[in-house]
Amino acid sequence: MSFFDELGRYLSSANNRVQILGDLGDHVYLALLPLVIGIVLAIAAGWLGHRWAPARQVLTVVANLLYTIPSLALFVVIPGLIGSKILDSVNVVVALTIYTTALLVRPVLDALDAVPPPVVAAATAVGYKPVRRFFAVELPLSVPVLAAGVRVASVSNISLVSVGALIGTGGLGVLFTDGFQREYFSPIVVGIVLTLLLALVVDLVLVGSRNLLTPWTRVGAP
Amino acid sequence: MITDLVRWFGDPAHWSGPDGIPQRLLEHLGYTALSLVIALVIAVPLGLFVGHTGRGGVALVSAGNAIRALPTLGLVTFLFLLFTESVTSTIIGLVVLAVPPILAGTYAGLQATDHGVVDAAEGVGMTGWQRLWQVEVPISLPLVLGGIRNAVLQLVATAAVAAYVGLGGLGRFLLDGLAILDYPEVIAGALLTTLLAVALDLLFALLNRALVPRGVRLAAAVKKVAA
């Protein structure tokens, strides 16, 4: 049977399709939830580091260190650290949140640094208090740089979730381990294609969101 | 837990033989080094060419991003089924993962060189080759090294995953220990892999110090402060 015939046979089973869709859903959840939490934490950490130089030093070093930890190593260590159950999907979520935050702290700091001082001064002069100013002026101006970082983090997360299959969590990685165990190409190919498509779709959504949030970048350039 | 871990490291049986720490460490370094060399041979000339001539840059970056999205486990299992052999499939998979960061770093480095400087070099009479090697490459070195550093970290992390398809390396401690819930072995594997990554990272920091010309480093620092 040719490869495509075999693929067709694989996809013709309703149970296989249900399995694939279920794994896809799990994968989306496991990749995107850490992304969102990571963004929030990174913004908070970045704000802290931007305000106080010693915090900045510590944050940069810690973020660098955390990001260096190899993925599988972090996945297996977390149940011991947070006392979660051995098969819990929370382990993957926590690990990926750590990675996302560590990855995004630098772009947040760089972006906040890049906000022109005259703009900040003008905002203060107009009457913005520091917190309000952060959310209404500095953060929106940081969006382009932040978005670039988030795009990298999302691709990374989507790829790393599949590694979780080695510690028993769901996601498209299950298709890889299944295909490997049975020497069966079809699930693996389906898993790879869906992962790539997912990364593409998420990337497009992120670019779209970035454009939505920064309307001034599209207004009348010379 | 800590006492169990210390005891695990204290056991001399874990330091000798085919399952011992030195052997696994060497295997892991071996896979990393081999894949790195192959990836460098592929990615650096390509990145230099595209960055220097400025042609095909967008296509390159897009292709690089697409490859970055490839799931590691999927690639490795796919290649294993194709070649029915652990080492070939894993090295190929690792090379595929290492090429995009090196490519991106090399290309970005060359792109970031000030056009004024390149112009001045041309004005002084340097040929294309001379411009490339005496001006553009030294200036782009920080970004190139950054790309290679990213690649090495990816490789160390992914080589651990490749133990799943029967490969050796530090990932063996992780997966074998996990299978029987031998936590000291698992933590030991995680610790060793992390220490290796951190050590290589420090190595790159030192390399950066040693290779990047003082003038370039100073210029970058000045640029940062002025911004």
Add this chain to the structure above:
Amino acid sequence: MKRLVLLVVLVLAAGCGNPLAGGGEGGTSGDIIIGASDVGESLLLAQIYAGTLRQAGATNVTVRPPVGSREVVVKALQDKSLSVVPDYSGNLLRYFDKDTTATTSQDVYAQLRQKIPPGFEVLDQAPAEDKDLLVVGPQLASSGVKTFSDLGKRCGELVFGGPGQWSSRWKDKIKALYGCEFKEIRTTDTGGPVTVAALKSGDVQVADLFSTSSTIAANGFVPLVDDKNMFPAQNIVPVVAKGTLSPAEVAALNRVSAALTTSELTRLNVEFTEEKRNPLDIAEDFLART
């Protein structure tokens, strides 16, 4: 600003539904979560149990993707992340009683019922057995190695490939019974493709595979005869976390266990590994036959 709020609200709404709830977090009471170990056939059996329980009227039955070996599974049963797991009587007994001498199906099962810790119970065992086999390639077999005793004389020059835990489970026993000390014991995987590839290419000369596995015949490997019964009987038996199944559900599982014979199981394995059918499909067809 409004857009930001909208984005945050959407994200929170999305975050509220965890599709994995009940999968690994233990689920709410009344959920039946069936697990599988990393032996390929285990997932097949898990699906059969799942199908049986659903036919008996259970509604919240899920099957988790396969995880590590017995240690992980037992831990998960202990903290009720899993409710039921298909297991193998001989190895399960050895897990709880390392020094057991029982080797026949009846003895193993009787001892298992005694030795199993509180909090767990085993249901009726199936007639089907899936035993460990030591297999060699055709060349070694034709050179006069037919039994484990034959192997014992040659072990010192041979490399062995098997699951990670094989060494700690059997290294001493095989030395004591057959005088066998392998030149090298290599970790490949649990009767999976890495082991098969290693044996095929000659990287290892002896491998640990499983008797119902279709890869033995498919690759022309020769199983050796365990003349002194080192490997005990391995009947398929459901292990249950006490209190997670109702009497009707227990009865249903017992019925399906009774129908599971070794030849049936071998056939199911062929459908799973060689014909690559979906395990749920295979389970549904099997249940329709019983």
